[in-house]
Amino acid sequence: MKHLVAKIHPADNVLVALTDLPIGTPVTWDGTTVTTTEKIPAKHKLALQALEPGDSVTMYGVLVGKARHAIKLGGLLTTANIQHATNTYDEHQERRAAWTPPTVDKWQERTFMGYHRSDGRVGTANYWLVIPLVFCENRNIQVLEEALVNDLGYARRKSYQPQTQELISLMQAGKSVEEILQSDFGGTDTRYNKPKLFPNVDGIQFLSHEGGCGGIRQDAQTLCGLLAGYITHPNVAGATVLSLGCQNAQVSMLQAEIQKRSPNFDKPLFILEQQKMGTEETLVSTALRQTFVGLMQANANQRQPAPLSKLTIGLECGGSDGFSGISANPAVGHVSDMLVALGGSVILAEFPELCGVEQELVDRSVDQATAERFSSLMKAYGDTAIAVGSGFDMNPSPGNIRDGLITDAMKSAGAARKGGSSPVVAVLDYPELVTKPGLNLLCTPGNDVESTTAEVGSGANVVLFTTGLGTPTGNPIAPVVKISSNTALAQRMPDIIDINTGTVIDGEETIEQAAERILDYVVRVASGEEVSAVRHGQADFIPWKRGVSL
Known part of the structure; x- marks a missing residue:
């Protein structure tokens, strides 16, 4: 009822x-x-x-x-x-929080069909990456995309060109402005032009960005760490990297970051430096040949059964509303607890949206060192924001406020419920890699795409993304499952929503029942079922340039 x-x-x-x-x-x-x-x-x-x-x-x-x-x-x-107001907190545990894991007997033998990598991790997808080390190479990345995507069968975006052609026809027929505005015509062209040449490769992703040079040297180091996280990711089969040659983000820096994350790295990796190779044609032609050969190698990978303990789930929210904290987020929190009980890993990020629940997370930390690291990163982030005249209290967006989240602490208390109630086993600073099963805290902004980008770079092979207002956000290599907090949104934007937990608000099911439904869907997605963001070709990638981003 x-x-x-x-x-x-x-x-x-x-x-x-x-x-x-x-x-x-x-x-x-x-x-x-x-x-x-x-x-x-x-x-x-x-x-x-x-x-x-x-x-x-x-x-x-x-x-x-x-x-x-x-x-x-x-x-x-x-x-x-x-x-906005919050309680103060201390880096010392007031009490060690006890945890009773949920019953997961029915899930113990459940498996998903994933791509097994030599380092023991398992991917939920199999992508090839084409990456620039510096923004100067973005145009060459675009040239490679134009050369590869259509002919290899990876064109995914919906085209509205038929509508443009019809508008031209109306104008040429002498229709007035009013008639054109009121015209009712349809027609889009979803461009799956050809079948995939490499059926076991989910796609080629081109990670253009605006970094790699300028700024401070730490920016280049952080970017290389993030890119290394993507190259070594279990959802990635291999990569082609384009370097100009003179930028701050040097090839040697990237290679060191790869080695840090994967000491026995053995995926195909092609690195080309334009200033050494000479002409654009030489660079692009060589990159095309090497990438094509890499795709042939990647296509030899096939899905095989894997236990749910091989899942690493990123927890994200964006376009939150006043229902997020009582439907979607606690449902995802119960999924988190179930996965932890099964031996998997979860990542709770968005540090500006943990404001006000710090003491709870300190108390849930497995040891004092973990608690102190969380407290230190939170305070440093908050102090940095204050130093530039901002603060966590400025986090809520106009949409959040309009739909009931009127203080950052109110928003944060609901957002934190995505992390369930399990112990905090590790606290990571961006862009560190998840290495421990259990609940990991990752220092990222509250910005949806920056945070999702970071969680995947730290190892998330699936992302659960809750929303109350609606957002199309996706990721280049990890499926982003969009979970609605309310039924009205799910009905209004069915093209971007994968799961509706407005059923909890409507009195149709419990948090636990919604969580079971979400986990069942995650298993199917991890085995290759496409989420809405993948179907739409939504592949958002924004590296966080360390600084104030709420």
Whole structure:
């Protein structure tokens, strides 16, 4: 049965509206009836007690803000009457958090069909990469893409060219501006021009970027670490790398980062330097030949059964709303706990969106050194933001605020639920590699694409991405499963949503049931079933240039 409101934690002094509540609506929770004193839009919060200026606002059992002005019992919480606030935290554990793993007996023998690599990792896909070491090579990357993609059967993007041709026809027929604007014509061309020449290769991905030179030398080192994470990734069969020659991101730097992540690296890797080779034609022709041979080698790989412990799942949210923290995120959190119980790895990132739940994560750390590293990275990130006149409190976007996330602490408390309740086994600084099974924290921005890019670079072979507003975000090499927090979004944007957890809000299933459904889908995706982002050719890649990015 669908309720009108929800109370997330027994200690909370606010309720979440699950539907639009007109002024004067009586709502009851745990025997307490509150009458709304103004209109409460769905996803927004109403006061469960009268609040005076300076009073604490509690959600998820933690401080998420303080009242700027008096708020009546049953009143609406807004950015005008609530300001961001969080509890302080200490790097020392207040108590070691106990953890009871969920029952996963039914999943113990479950396998997925993946690509086994010599280092023991297993890929959920099999891609070839073409990478520039510096932005100066982006044009040559584009030339290679034009030469390879169509003829090898990897063209995926939908073309709207037929619509343009019809518009031209309407104009040439003398139609007016009004008639053209009101014309109802359809037709797009999804360009699967040819069957794939290499059926066991999922695609060729071209990772253009704006880095590799300029800036500071640490930027080049970090970029090489990220690129090495992609080259050594289990979803990658091999790579072609183009270097200009004089840039900060030197070939030797990339090779050292590859060695750091994979000491016995044995994938096909072709590195070409334009300033040594001479003409563009020589460079591109050589790259074409080598890449084609690499694809022939990659095509020899075939999917084989692998245990679920070989999954590394990245946890991401973007375009979040007031339902994200009570449907999609906790469902993903239960998936995280199930995977950890099965011996797999999960990555919780977006450090600006862990603001306010630091003490909980400190207390969940497996040892004091892990707790101290998390605390140190969080404080350094926060201090850097403050130093440039910003801060974590500026993280929520206009869309977040419009749909009920009115403080960063409120947004963060809900976002952190993606990490479930298992112990924190490691804290990684971007772009370090995940090496331990269990819950790993990775220092990244809250920016969706930067964070997703980083999680995959650290080893995620599947990403679970929750959204309340809708976003098409994908990744070049890892399937990004888009999970809707509400049914209206899933119905409005079915082309980008893979799973709807609005069923939890609608009272149709529990968090645990939604999680089981998500994990079943993950197994199918890890075995090759395409997600929406892959079908649309959505392959977003933005390296984080270390600095303030919220």
